[in-house]
Amino acid sequence: AEAVRKGAGIPTRAVGLIDDPKQAEAILGDGRADMVALARAFLADPRWGWRAAASFGEEIRPAPQLARSVTTMQHWMKAAG
Structure with missing residues (x-):
């Protein structure tokens, strides 16, 4: 997501193996992605x-x-x- 965001200048979403809130916040806070998508985390814990x-x-x-x-x-x- 980070490479696409920098190269194309379009909003990006980070996905995959993100299950910790602080990890998701760091991705957004560091500007590596504009959004974080969580699927398995919500399936495991609604x-x-x-x-x-x-x-x-x-x-x-x-x-x-x-x-x-x-x-x-x-x-x-x-x-x-």
């Missing part, structure tokens, strides 16, 4: 985005429809560290 936000100290505010699973989510988040 709440990957929530965990990523928590790893950066962001408050997680689930939609009201998910209130019944918040206790379970908090348990998973705590277990994930």
